[in-house]
Amino acid sequence: MATTLVKGNTAVVIGALYAGSDCFFGYPITPASEVLHEASALYPKLGRKFLQAESEEASINMCYGAAAAGHRVFTASSGPGISLMQEGVSYMAGAELPCVIVDIMRAGPGLGNIGPEQGDYNQVVKGGGHGNYKPIVVAPNSVQEMCDFTMLAFDLAFKWKTPAYVLADGVLGQMIEPFTYPEKAVVPKIDTDWAVAGIPETRENLVTSIFLNFDQLGKFNDYLQEKYAKIAAEEARVEMLNCDDADIVLVAYGISSRIAKTAMDEARKAGLKVGLFRPITLNPFPVKEAKALAARDKMTFISVEMSNGQMADDLRLAIECKKQVKLVNRLGGNLIELNQISDAINAAAK
């Protein structure tokens, strides 16, 4: 086991390399640029392909091309760039192409600033492009997970033939922590059932998302919804800390969940029964587990997020509004403060 210190954005690229990714296309944007920098330094050293694209529209469409050719490709960006990619992600969902998109969130709307925020939740988790699709979304909260979940995102994207996001933020991208390298690298194979790889076995294949016939498109959409239902049933992941006896549960992902954990630890020291519910997959949301908590007699949920209740909405849907969901948040590029969470816990405990 080789453990060393690594930065979050670097861990993403390490994960992609071990996941058998051999193409990266991206466009600079703070705080995601380091992913681009690391990919530019590392991919060519292994004969893998790096290209700085002319825009995020181009990045995502280059990804579309490499994915259509059956390769493991990824890109990384942040808020404004992700907005520009949405058309391409919708096409990928429609053409059933696997691709990993890393979003190192910054503060918005508009140009906003480069501080950490989680305001991309809706545009990423809900499928921010046109049409009835939902990408898979995984949310790391440590440097180790920046790597591990990037690998997971590749696995899920290929298993389900769908775009998958790694949703992180500027803090996770910038921080350094001890990191253990993966044991074994994936050696990818082209899936000749669907890829268009310019080889005899794939000459018959077609990658498309157009169905002129309304009934045909209707059927295809029904099929996609069935696929999403299966993903929801099989792939939801959550980490629950101290939830067994809790009557106050903090719900948080990414960097917010780290701060929430500190708040939980302090509250436990003060004798309060506080737990942490951390969705690892935001789509699919861990509905079953959230519902089970909501079924208890006494339970208050506190959604801790750096967005305007975007995740709290999903939580309310998951628990069918059976219990109160309070919101603790901070917007604009500053990290949520520990005492904001502690105050909310104390208020709920009264």
Next chain:
Amino acid sequence: MEEKIIRTQGIYSEFPRKGPSAAPAATHYCPGCGHGIIHKLIAEALVDFGIQDKTVVISPVGCAVFAYYYFDAGNIQVAHGRAPAVATGVSRARDCVVISYQGDGDLASIGLNETLQAANRGEKIAVFFVNNTVYGMTGGQMAPTTLIGEKTITCPDGRDPLTQGYPTHMCELISTLKAPVFVERVAVSDIKNIRNARRAIRKAIEIQAEGKGYTFVEILSPCPTNLGKNAVANNEWINTEMVKEFPLGNYRDRTAEAERVERTTSDFSTESLEKLFELDSIAAPIEHKDPNFKESQVKIAGFGGQGVLSLGTMLTQAAQAVGKQVSWYPSYGPEQRGGTSNCSVIISNDRIGSPVVYHPDLLVAMNRPSLEKFQNDVKPGGIIMYDAIIGDVELPKGVKGVAVPAQDLAIQAGNPRGANTVMLGVMLGLGLTGLPEEAFQTALAANFAKKPKLIPMNLEVLAFAQKWVKENVK
């Protein structure tokens, strides 16, 4: 006499991808449309050069969005204007023949950026640009190539350059770039022109078969439906009017000197990754048992350039060297403005929650603004180390202050840029973080691994600072 049907090579004989149809061999194009002829010329060339198996045809939005009904090759349908980007992705991933088949709205309007950038990079792709002066698929709106005075649905009085600009000349534009290998404008408006178009298209395909780089063939093509003309009149109009604005001919041909563009082979082996990351040079953690070890939260702050962030990383490396849980987080973004910077380091036996230190056990302040900004956050019983250069200070009650002449000591130790290493040595001398000396030495070696000359210098500073603690701090 027996009827003989000569089938076009490289085109499917029926087009079942259209779904059930009474006439499966009928195309979806209008009578008199130029797309059919152009498809045929491209497909025949693919067959002649024997590259159908390794060809990927990309059809973006436009009337030719259904090019995949016809081409007997791999097919990818893509978004409006993005074909050159998709083509780039395919071509970079795989060393195959890639064809981007685009209309004028697609290529010269919404996709102009992708068009020029792919050309400028000299991507190994053949772009076939069908210029019919209108948006066909969406019903005849003005295109970038609409002629002055030409009427379309969105310029019903004819294109007026004062409000709608002038026709865009793509061959001329692309031939200003260095990378393209072959650029030519042809037409499919009569037999002679079609023969010439055939030659240019074959040449472009041949260049792709040889992997030599970017080719661009613009084809003036009729759209009788949207030009409100019959097929004959439309072709005549191309020959008399359109060619005046868009002169036929070759704009670039450096086939002779162009060489094959090679692509690298991806290495996926675990061994190569381990070599790349030098995993065998990663040392196992130093054995260090300390039952009295307590978590410490450290905030380090100062001007940019005072080595604040690297002091933080050195401390982090020291903690990592003995296998502790540790996190380092730099201020970035809004806080970074104004030339001051800070970082948080947490060292613990347990999993670390927030990586941001709100209430440090130890504050290291390298300048006055940093001291004033953070001194009131320090935990009761905590320690503030500050550079003695700051002068008189008024520290909060219940906090211990250590004035370290960091700048001076660094200079005395012969390393004027080592003030941050002095602070590290003082931390060690005071036993503040519960980490052993060996961990700090390892950290210095790791931190200066890329400039090994600096390692002994900094080790000296570290020892010098420890000695200073012994002699000066009670």
